[in-house]
Amino acid sequence: MTGHHLAQLNVGTLKFPLDDSRADGFTSMLDPLNEVADNAPGFIWRLVEDGGTDATAIRTSLGDDVLVNLSVWESRDALWDYVYRSGHLDMLRRRAEWFEPPKAPFQVMWWIPAGHIPTVEEAVERLELLREQGPMPCAFGFRDSYQPADADSALWRPVAATART
Incomplete structure (x- = not known):
């Protein structure tokens, strides 16, 4: 195990x-794709609602229809493989x-x-930071190649207290 993992929100x-x-095409694929993720090499954890198998009932400050x-994944490569080299790509x-x-x-x-x-x-805060300020070591996308060493100790603290300027 390394000292870091990759969190992702979409x-x-x-x-x-x-x-x-x-929405049947989407909802019918949730359980199978969650099972693929759960069993994917490098998978660590995913958000699920209390007593559920997915997070479709969880709402955030982003809106009720979002x-x-x-x-969480062991590495960027593990997440990439799940997203682009599994049945997830079809979805x-x-x-x-x-x-x-x-x-x-x-x-x-x-x-x-x-x-x-x-x-x-925390995840919504990171997304909002990316939207407001663009990619940086504490909020980035697949097109960016930030590594844990690219960020200073602010990486591990809440975004609001450290990264917003």
């Missing part, structure tokens, strides 16, 4: 309520069927100390 604004038949997916390609086109970044990653489980509030 969000999407639904076009339809989850119980609408037009779904969140929060997870990603169909994203426009169920979600509004994003008007701002919808995914953020950041390094955390191994063993830390990020909160939804």
Whole structure:
């Protein structure tokens, strides 16, 4: 085990309520894809609602129609392999069927100390930071190649107290 893991949040604004038949293609894939993630090499943890198998009922300050997916991975490569080299890619390609086109970044990653489980509030804060200030070592996307060593000790503290200027 290394001293750090990669946290990621991605969000999407639904076009339809989850119980609408037009969302069936998405909802029918949730359990199978969550199982693929849970068994993927490098997977550490994912957010689920109390007593549930997914996080579709969790709401944030981003809005009542915004779904969140929060997870932790051993490495960027492990997350990449799940997102782009598994059945998840098929769902990603169909994203426009169920979600509004994003008007701002919808995914953020950041390094955390191994063993830390990020909160939804922490994750939303990172996404908002990325949206406001662009990529940086404590809030970035797949196109960015930040490593834990790129950030100073502010990386491990709450964003609001350290990274906003």
